[in-house]
Amino acid sequence: MSDPNLESPAAAKARRGRNILLALSLAAFVVIVFIITVVKKGGG
Amino acid sequence: MQGAQGRRTLSPVFVGNSHMIDHALPAADALPARWQDYLKLLKPKVMSLVVFTAVTGLVCARVPMNPVLAAVAILCIALGAGGAAALNMGYEGDIDALMRRTRARPVPAGRVQRQDALGLGVALSLFSVGIMGLAINVLAAALLAFTIFFNAVIYTLWLKRRTPQNIVIGGLAGALPPAVGWAAASGTAPLGAWLLVAIVFFWTPPHFWALSLYTREDYAKAGVPMMPVVRGAASTRRQILAYSLILAPLGLAPAFTGLGGPAYLAAAAGGGLILLILAARLAASRAGEAPGERRRDDALYDVKASSAPARNLFAFSILYLFCLFGALLYERWAGLAPLGFGR
Numbered sequence: 376m377s378d379p380n381l382e383s384p385a386a387a388k389a390r391r392g393r394n395i396l397l398a399l400s401l402a403a404f405v406v407i408v409f410i411i412t413v414v415k416k417g418g419g
Numbered sequence: 420m421q422g423a424q425g426r427r428t429l430s431p432v433f434v435g436n437s438h439m440i441d442h443a444l445p446a447a448d449a450l451p452a453r454w455q456d457y458l459k460l461l462k463p464k465v466m467s468l469v470v471f472t473a474v475t476g477l478v479c480a481r482v483p484m485n486p487v488l489a490a491v492a493i494l495c496i497a498l499g500a501g502g503a504a505a506l507n508m509g510y511e512g513d514i515d516a517l518m519r520r521t522r523a524r525p526v527p528a529g530r531v532q533r534q535d536a537l538g539l540g541v542a543l544s545l546f547s548v549g550i551m552g553l554a555i556n557v558l559a560a561a562l563l564a565f566t567i568f569f570n571a572v573i574y575t576l577w578l579k580r581r582t583p584q585n586i587v588i589g590g591l592a593g594a595l596p597p598a599v600g601w602a603a604a605s606g607t608a609p610l611g612a613w614l615l616v617a618i619v620f621f622w623t624p625p626h627f628w629a630l631s632l633y634t635r636e637d638y639a640k641a642g643v644p645m646m647p648v649v650r651g652a653a654s655t656r657r658q659i660l661a662y663s664l665i666l667a668p669l670g671l672a673p674a675f676t677g678l679g680g681p682a683y684l685a686a687a688a689g690g691g692l693i694l695l696i697l698a699a700r701l702a703a704s705r706a707g708e709a710p711g712e713r714r715r716d717d718a719l720y721d722v723k724a725s726s727a728p729a730r731n732l733f734a735f736s737i738l739y740l741f742c743l744f745g746a747l748l749y750e751r752w753a754g755l756a757p758l759g760f761g762r
Contacts, residue, residue, distance in 0.1 A: 389451030396454035404546070407491065411554045414487045 452535075456525035460508050460536050461501030461543075468740075469500040469596045475744040476597030476615055478751045479678060480604035488554060492603035495551040496596055499563045502543030503570040503592070509536030510575050518637035520719070540571070551603070559603040566595040580642065583649040590623030591616075597744075611678045615744075618673075621666040622740055625659045625698060629733035630719070632656070632707030633726040652707030659732070663698035667691030670743055679747060680755040686746040690739040697735055701728040 382390070473496045477489060484492075508515065508526050516527035525531035544567045552560030574589030582588075597615035602608045628646050631638060632655060635647040647655045670687040673679035679687070705725060706712075712726040722730045750757070 383451075386451040389453045392454040393452060393457070396457065407494070407550070410487060411491060411550070414485055415554065 450528070450530045452525065452530045456530045457539060459525050460505040460531065460539060462504035462508075465504060465593075466497050466500045469593070470497050471741070472615070472619060472744055473596035473600035473603075475747050476600030476612055477604045478600075479597075479611060479615070479747055480601045481751075482605040484604050489604070492551065492555045492559065492600070495547040495555070495559075496563060496599055496603075498543045499547035499551075499567050500596070502540045502547060503567045504540075505536050505543060506540030506567075506571040507575045509533050509540055510571075511579075512536070514580075514641040514643060517641040518634075519713075520634060520637060544571075555603045556606045558606055558608065559599055562595060562599045562602050562608065566592050566599060569595070581644065583644050583646045585644070586627045587624050590620055590627075593623060594619035611673070611676060614673055614676060614678065618666070618670055618743065619740070621662055621669055622736060624662040625666065625694075625732060626736040626740075628655050628659050629701065629729045629736065632701075632729040633712040633722050635707060636710065647707050652705070655707060656702045656704070660698045660702040663694055667695050670739075673747070674758050677757045680750040680757045682750050682753075682755060683743070683746040684758060686742040690742050693735060694732075694739050697728070697732040701732050704728040 470493060474493060477484070477492065508524055510533075511521075512524075512526035512533050515521035515524050521527065526533055526536050544564075548560050548564045548567070551563050570589070570592035574585065574592055578585040578589050594616045597619065598608045598612040601612035601615075631645040632647050632652060635645060635652075638645040639648045646658065650658075668691070670691050671684070674684040674687060706729040707726065709723070709725050712723050713721065715721050720730055720734060749755075
């Protein structure tokens with residue numbers, strides 16, 4: 376009998392997708408701030 | 420937290436915040452939230468229209484702008500619109516669940532928790548306004564912040580459930596992006612920017628009321644006082660015609676203020692004429708009076724013949740706005756000079 380508290384495969388897959396999106400969003404934030412800094416410091 | 424997680428839906432945004440666990444749906448009801456659900460919270464179609472009108476404002480300012488900073492400004496406007504949409508969906512999950520057009524959205528469907536949607540909305544709003552202020556200028560950031568505030572607080576929290584003028588006044592939030600784009604490019608918001616705002620503002624009532632004529636049963640069931648629900652179909656059709664009579668000449672105005680050129684004048688004249696014809700046909704019809712005017716729950720355009728005039732105006736209004744702003748963009752891209760009237 377399976378443990379009702381265990382995460383289902385579908386839930387695990389969905390959670391993995393959400394975490395990847397969050398990681399990409401954070402990376403994009405860092406890249407955006409970096410690019411803005413370069414452009415502003417360069418007088419652009 | 421791990422033991423309580425089970426098959427519940429947990430947003431990555433709130434993992435680690437134990438107080439949020441209480442708001443997760445029970446296992447029997449919850450479906451796993453996919454990353455696509457969080458994108459749906461941002462209303463990508465609305466976002467694309469916001470970006471389109473904001474880009475037009477930015478380009479019409481005719482101020483040279485670093486392309487990277489221009490892209491950042493557009494990104495901020497897009498994410499600001501997305502944040503406002505997430506706040507809207509988070510707050511309106513209860514009425515979205517009652518309407519056929521919206522009940523499959525992530526919050527009413529139970530895939531995303533209301534608090535997660537609100538948290539995403541707040542995060543995106545703060546991010547977009549903050550970056551706009553730091554990277555572009557204070558005026559653009561202030562206008563963007565006001566747009567989000569107006570959408571989330573004035574429209575969603577205050578007006579939508581209280582008055583049939585909800586989309587008229589609240590429409591200002593959807594109308595402001597051209598001014599935000601203009602301010603991002605130039606640091607100012609002159610009359611030309613507000614003319615574009617006025618066009619979208621007066622476009623909103625004919626657009627939304629035409630749709631609500633054949634979706635009014637949903638609004639009535641959800642207790643949303645849309646104009647056809649409160650004042651009836653005949654009054655709504657007359658008001659649509661009245662706003663169209665303002666919108667069509669207003670749409671011509673940029674051609675006489677040094678903003679639009681010959682392509683714009685042609686689009687505004689031709690589009691305005693068709694808009695008036697469709698609005699007059701709608702006013703003369705009985706659209707919105709028969710029950711069950713939509714053939715399918717999930718379709719916006721598949722309606723019975725009696726509602727075809729409303730559907731036609733709703734569909735054309737989108738094309739009309741696209742043509743007006745598209746003509747301005749085309750003229751800048753093609754290097755066509757604005758008409759000399761009034762300059």
